[in-house]
Amino acid sequence: xxxxxxxxxxxxxxxxxxxxxxxxxxxxxxxxxxxxxxxxxxxxxxxxxxxxxxxxxxxxxxxxxxxxxxxxxxxxxxxxxxxxxxxxxxxxxxxxxxxxxxxxxxxxxxxxxxxxxxxxxxxxxxxxxxxxxxxxxxxxxxxxxxxxxxxxxxxxxxxxxxxxxxxxxxxxxxxxxxxxxxxxxxxxxxxxxxxxxxxxxxxxxxxxxxxxxxxxxxxxxxxxxxxxxxxxxxxxxxxxxxxxxxxxxxxxxxxxxxxxxxxxxxxxxxxxxxxxxxxxxxxxxxxxxxxxxxxxxxxxxxxxxxxxxxxxxxxxxxxxxxxxxxxxxxxxxxxxxxxxxxxxxxxxxxxxxxxxxxxxxxxxxxxxxxxxxxxxxxxxxxxxxxxxxxxxxxxxxxxxxxxxxxxxxxxxxxx
Ligand SMILES: [Zn+2]
Numbered sequence: 001x002x003x004x005x006x007x008x009x010x011x012x013x014x015x016x017x018x019x020x021x022x023x024x025x026x027x028x029x030x031x032x033x034x035x036x037x038x039x040x041x042x043x044x045x046x047x048x049x050x051x052x053x054x055x056x057x058x059x060x061x062x063x064x065x066x067x068x069x070x071x072x073x074x075x076x077x078x079x080x081x082x083x084x085x086x087x088x089x090x091x092x093x094x095x096x097x098x099x100x101x102x103x104x105x106x107x108x109x110x111x112x113x114x115x116x117x118x119x120x121x122x123x124x125x126x127x128x129x130x131x132x133x134x135x136x137x138x139x140x141x142x143x144x145x146x147x148x149x150x151x152x153x154x155x156x157x158x159x160x161x162x163x164x165x166x167x168x169x170x171x172x173x174x175x176x177x178x179x180x181x182x183x184x185x186x187x188x189x190x191x192x193x194x195x196x197x198x199x200x201x202x203x204x205x206x207x208x209x210x211x212x213x214x215x216x217x218x219x220x221x222x223x224x225x226x227x228x229x230x231x232x233x234x235x236x237x238x239x240x241x242x243x244x245x246x247x248x249x250x251x252x253x254x255x256x257x258x259x260x261x262x263x264x265x266x267x268x269x270x271x272x273x274x275x276x277x278x279x280x281x282x283x284x285x286x287x288x289x290x291x292x293x294x295x296x297x298x299x300x301x302x303x304x305x306x307x308x309x310x311x312x313x314x315x316x317x318x319x320x321x322x323x324x325x326x327x328x329x330x331x332x333x334x335x336x337x338x339x340x341x342x343x344x345x346x347x348x349x350x351x352x353x354x355x356x357x358x359x360x361x362x363x364x365x366x367x368x369x370x371x372x373x374x375x376x377x378x379x380x381x382x383x384x385x386x387x388x389x390x391x392x393x394x395x396x397x398x399x400x401x402x403x404x405x406x407x408x409x410x411x412x413x414x415x
Contacts, residue, residue, distance in 0.1 A: 001060045001213075002031035003366030003376075011056070011088075012064035020067045022085035034366055035061040035099070035211055037375035044203040044210030045099050048195045048241075050176040051217025052106030054088040057261065061213050062096045063088045072109040072125045093132040097139040101199040101212070103169035103190075105176040107133075107151065117173055118151065119187070133170070140166050154186035156194070161201035169195070178218055178230060179237035180324050192216055193240035200248045209253075209373070214241055223264040224336045226304035226328045228297075229279050231266070233324060246349070255350035255372050257365065262339045265302030265330075272298060279322040297321050301330035304337030 002012060007019045012031055018024045038045050049058045054071035065088060070076045073087045086094070089109040092102065107117050110132040111124025126132070133149055140147035147166035150156050159167060171189035176182075182189060190198070196214050203210035216238030222231035245256055270282030281295040290296055294315045306327040307313065313329065320326060330337065346365070348356035352372040356365075370376035 001033040001035065001366055003363050003370070004031055005361075005363050006031070007066075009068045010066050011060045011068055012062075013066065017066050020079070022066060022081050022083040025064070025066050025083075025085055030064050032376065033061055034369045034373075034376070035213070037370060037379075038209075038211040038373070039098050041208065041373075041375050041379070043208040043373075043375075044206035046101035046199045046203050046210065046212040047099060047104070047215075048101070048192065048199050048212065049104035049215040049217045050192050051104060051215060051221075052109065052172075052175055053092060053102055053104040053170065054106050054109050055104075055175070055217060057215045057217060058102075058104060058213065059088045059092075062099065063091045065091070071106070073128050074113070074125045077127060089126075089132055090128075090130070093136045093139065097136065097143075097166075100165060100206075100210075101167050101202055103167065103171070103195045103199065104215075104217075105170065105172035105174055107170040108173045110136075110170060120173060122173055133168070136168050152186065153184070153188050153190060156190050156198070157186075159198060159202075161198060162205070164202060165205075167198075167202065175218060175221065178222065178234055178324075180230065180233055191240070192237055193244045196241040197244045197248060200245060204248075211369075211373075212245075214245070216241065220264070223266060223301075224304075226301045226306045226330055226337045227324065227326065228266065228299040228301075228328045229322060229326060230324045231264075232278070249350075251350045253351065255348065255353060255369070257346065257348045257353075257356065257369070259346035259365065260344040261362075263342050263344050265304070265338060265340045267300055267302070268298055269300060270296070270298050277322065279326075281316060281321065297328060299328055301328055301337050302340070303332035303334045304328070304330035305333070305335055306330045307333050309333055 004014060006013060006015050009019045010017050012033065013025065014029050014031055016029045035045050047053065047058045047061055049055065052071065056068045059068060070087045072089050076087055108125045111117055112126045112129045112131055113123050115124050115131055116122065117124060137149055145166050146164050148159050148164050150159060150167065150169045151171055156169060176189055179191060182191065199212055203212055216234065219231050219234045219238060222234055242258055271287045272283045276283050278298055280298065282298050284295065292313060294313060295317060297316065306329045343359065346356055352368065355368045371378045371381065374382040
């Protein structure tokens, strides 16, 4: 998001800020993200996630903190933090009220521990007594902005994207539900695709273009539980959101980037015959039979909670491995499966998508977005009359006239 590498768990700061260290945070060490650049240029910005709005990926777009886990002030008090650092929910409302669309989960981080949230009647987490949802409404009212706070489907459906300029949606106390579990009733919550569509309809009214980040945040969570079927189903919901964005935008003026921030120790194994169910057992006529004589699944994990070694490997012959609750077997027993280190894919369509190819360092992506949109380091790029890079010239010039109308989407698969 910011175009530089930094320390683990640090968001929106250079490597001079040490992890978990409030005293090293300072405004001079801040990194400005693609979202910041769009706001500074008077363009629209939005964040959609199925995780908490204060979770690492969405927070990386707007927050500045030495610890991604400081999602509310209680988290900081528990960690014994001293100094004038602020938590991520506080920053979203107090420092980022210009974000036009922010939708996801995480209601508990915005409410005081004396206020019950409406869906489950649970108390909020905040110890500073601040109701950040009420504060967000006050911030928008004070600026005479048409705005709406929503927490369920009925309210979500009532948002008129033609007349509403600012939306805060907090659809769950913590993360939003998995798509397969999602409550679709009026009291329930929208899909990631529905949130994406609503966000684009609001943001595309900004004639200067927009930046929208959409995170399918729960693919990662299903993987941590080594629930392969659930992770793949959640990926299909994410794909729906990408298709929605592709349908609603013009690729001559909208750059769409789809990528992930990391992988998981998730593999597809065996020599299956064509048509063998991806969620099922490896074909018994496999050319490489198991040494223990028991079947195994096509999907498996390098580590995770699915294998109890004291009991030996479970015989899967009578197990429904296609269930969304099925926990895949893994080589090393852990409570939660881990992230992994291989390269992740990145796909792009639209203006300057030719810059997304081959193998790149991850911080490169933010620079491509800045370049494409003529913001940040490339703020004056759109004034250039002559393209010196001949191979790129034709494409670049062809959209140059409409570059101020370029809008952006980034999709991140996992957090
Ligand atoms: Zn993860």
